[in-house]
Amino acid sequence: MNPESLVYLDAVSKIYRSGEAEIYAARDVTLDVKPGEFFSLLGSSGSGKTTTLRMIGGFEIPDRGSVYLGGAEVTTLPPYRRDVHTVFQNYALFPHLTVAENIGYPLKIARVPRAEISERVQAALKMFQIPGLGDRRPSQLSGGQQQRVALARALISRPKVLLLDEPLSALDAKIREEVRQELRELQQATNLTFIYVTHDQEEALALSDRIAVMHNGQVEQVGTPREIYNQPASLFVAQFVGKANFLLGTLLGIEQGRATVEVQGHPIHATAPAHAVSVGASVTVMVRPERVRLNPSEPLENAIAATPLRTTYIGQLLEVALDTPLGGLRLTQLEQRSLALGLESSVDSQACQVGWNAADCQVL
């Protein structure tokens, strides 16, 4: 275990039995979260991200493996013995208590004197920009306000770690982006450790210091948003996060971190994967659509003739589907540049050249 880590999961598994079959909600999950980190668990539903979060919070006890908090093992401790608080997806505000009583609840439980509770609650209301709402009931608040109350309640007793279970999913798209920004600012201002569960890759990329991508109960990759996006460790990660072109080929060789892959008889230069791959193996090469350049002005490491099939207007970007000797490819570029190239007016079967650099292309 890394001595710097605040939350450490050591090969944690949670198994559900249905008859004879064993279903792994989480399988050998090993994670290492450092103090002050904004750490996201990203995955679709059923990926095990929420189960993992619940094992950290103490709501599920792992069948195998151990959970450590600040160096101490907490695997089987109940939630009330862990210095971790959770913001629930539906906020779970107590309906029969006022906003102020909700926020002050952890302090009341900890037997903090009344005067101090009310002082700290007032400060929290102010900090979360909901002063004057203290006497209302949760049902009288908007979704955004309820979310602030849930955050204030979870943070008021200054836990070591804040767990957030898709806290933005119940909000309107418009407020969501605003609150997302506030969450990041809050985390940086308090320097607290956040563990954030989401299925929204954009949210994870925008907020996190590091992301663990989960799939079928297992961790596929842990890395910074840039690593996840640019050097996905698996086909799943590449597909789940962002859009990508995939080319199937045979590995010809690896030299100094650069791989050469034969795709439909053409050599393609790409970044070698972190794991060992033997020469002659079939591999998948990934290149992001925005890294593929149409009629590049300077020579690039990979270049191929292409025929545009169709263009799709998607807001500020233009997506171009192409037919190439390597197979179908998609590229996106700013609309302005497409206009400059006269692409939109003469898309049909005008032969062109596309290319990309080896650094922008990853062997999975």
Place this chain on the structure above:
Amino acid sequence: MAANIAESGGGESPTRRPPKRPWVLASWTLLMFGFLYLPIIVVVMMSFNDSRILSLPLRGFTFAWYSAALQDAALKEALVNSIKVAAAATILATTLGLLAGFAIYRYPFWGRNSFRIALNLPILLPGIVTGVAMLAYFSDLGWRLSLGTVILGHVVFGIPVALGPILTRLGQFPRSLEEAAYDLGAKPVQVYWDVIFPYLRSALIASALLAFTLSFDEVVVTIFLTGRDNTLPMEIWGRLRTSITPEIAAIATLVLVVSSLLVLFSQRLTRTPS
């Protein structure tokens, strides 16, 4: 008007069509309500009528029967007995119903479904069965019949009555509230008193009101289990064997008003708060 609705709706819906002769339905409905409620109305009228026998035309309006009824020592004693029995049975039935409801909701124990059915059986069984069975049981035990045995008999059917609203409310309880309390540091007992109990409070009051009302006017089980002391319905029933007097009509009207209010209040409480 009807034609407009049909046009805008794009065709007449057979289920939404207004009745062809609304007055037929209306008079039939009135007739049925009359059949159900007229006897009760007659009793209420009798309690205010200034005459020992009810006959048309009505004589003057009076409260005399009410003061007479409340000065009748036997009636008053029966009323007090009924309140004692109902209060004790209510407290016991609601407490046991809460504990049983919690067990059913929380723990997947062996035989949970059978347990639930067994608890509900007393409201399905005819009162005479419960009454005879308990009488036989108590006399085997050598217990003397008293208000105490009546209370026990009322608790038996009070538990399923109380269990209903409690289980309904528990079924709506969001688990995340409980988890949030644990998460914020509350221990199991604190979670119960701070979160679960307040959530159940309205259901508990509703349960108690229902159990009280049913115990208060219960006759069949009581006949078998009571000793020398009479409950109010028993006293009324005893006097009815001779003839119905205006005093009894007055007491019956009072019971009617109080029970209706209790039931209405309990129904308001069981509605899910928005």
